[in-house]
Amino acid sequence: MHNYQKLMIALIGLLMLGMVQISRASLVSTGDFNKDFFVMWSPSHVNTSADGGTRSMKLDQESGSGFSSNQMFLFGQIDMQIKLVPGRSAGTVVAYYLTSDQPNRDEVDFEFLGNVVGRPYILQTNIYADGFDDREERINLWFDPTKDFHTYSILWNLYQIVFMVDSIPIRVYRNHADKGVAYPRWQPMSIKATIWNGDSWATGGGRDKIDWSKGPFIASFRNYKIDACIWKGNARFCRAESSSNWWNTEQFSTLTSMQRRWFKWVRKYHMIYDYCQDNQRFQNKLPKECSLPKY
Numbered sequence: 001m002h003n004y005q006k007l008m009i010a011l012i013g014l015l016m017l018g019m020v021q022i023s024r025a026s027l028v029s030t031g032d033f034n035k036d037f038f039v040m041w042s043p044s045h046v047n048t049s050a051d052g053g054t055r056s057m058k059l060d061q062e063s064g065s066g067f068s069s070n071q072m073f074l075f076g077q078i079d080m081q082i083k084l085v086p087g088r089s090a091g092t093v094v095a096y097y098l099t100s101d102q103p104n105r106d107e108v109d110f111e112f113l114g115n116v117v118g119r120p121y122i123l124q125t126n127i128y129a130d131g132f133d134d135r136e137e138r139i140n141l142w143f144d145p146t147k148d149f150h151t152y153s154i155l156w157n158l159y160q161i162v163f164m165v166d167s168i169p170i171r172v173y174r175n176h177a178d179k180g181v182a183y184p185r186w187q188p189m190s191i192k193a194t195i196w197n198g199d200s201w202a203t204g205g206g207r208d209k210i211d212w213s214k215g216p217f218i219a220s221f222r223n224y225k226i227d228a229c230i231w232k233g234n235a236r237f238c239r240a241e242s243s244s245n246w247w248n249t250e251q252f253s254t255l256t257s258m259q260r261r262w263f264k265w266v267r268k269y270h271m272i273y274d275y276c277q278d279n280q281r282f283q284n285k286l287p288k289e290c291s292l293p294k295y
């Protein structure tokens, strides 16, 4: 075969791959923070790059800050690249989450607990369903999240909520609503990111206070992707299993075998707290989902 023929075949292959992705995607974000998000509080503590692609937020003695998506969503996958506060960040909390902001709220949280230099960064996750949380899990990240951007994702569909770090599933919360376990599935949620002072509890259980001389504390966000069903007041539309709602299709109803392997690796080597193992806290009456399968 001539080289140019090989080149043509490679090109056609690439095009086809691209087309497969296009037909499956329902990307609803522009990649421009100024277009898809608004600053919830303290605009003076937020910087956005000229092209809108990167945003940083800071915490100092005066204030923290936060931004929120303009739209609300019901199911989908959201990816966000985050670079966390470098140096001594003990007491700070960077949160990236979905929330319905209702009294009986649903919420899916990533919370990065600032650290003391030399210790690994702790990532706490939590889930509120129908107003109740108490579902914390914590892992040590296996890399330094302050050196580079890493991708933190939430896949949320009719069957499961999967938290991922660089595509590795670190947590799964299955829809066991048929067995009486609350599951976020009716309330649309917005996407939020915040940085705030959590030194009453976050690091060392509240022992490690913020050292303001090490501030300001800055976290950066970029390359987010919102592939989700925009809430337009009709749950049926978002609950449908269609090619545009790809996250609701069979393929995404459980972890793949490869994902299971990674998931087990995280839980074996990096998990440091699991509410489902905290018998003391729940006085031997662990929440119902703890005894049900995760996939």
Ligand SMILES: *[C@@H]1O[C@H](CO)[C@@H](O)[C@H](O)[C@H]1NC(C)=O
Binding pocket: 045, 046, 047, 056, 057, 058, 216, 218
């Ligand atoms: C925004 O840019 C200014 C000027 O460079 C800097 O002083 C400030 O700390 C930055 N804030 C954030 C949140 O990055």
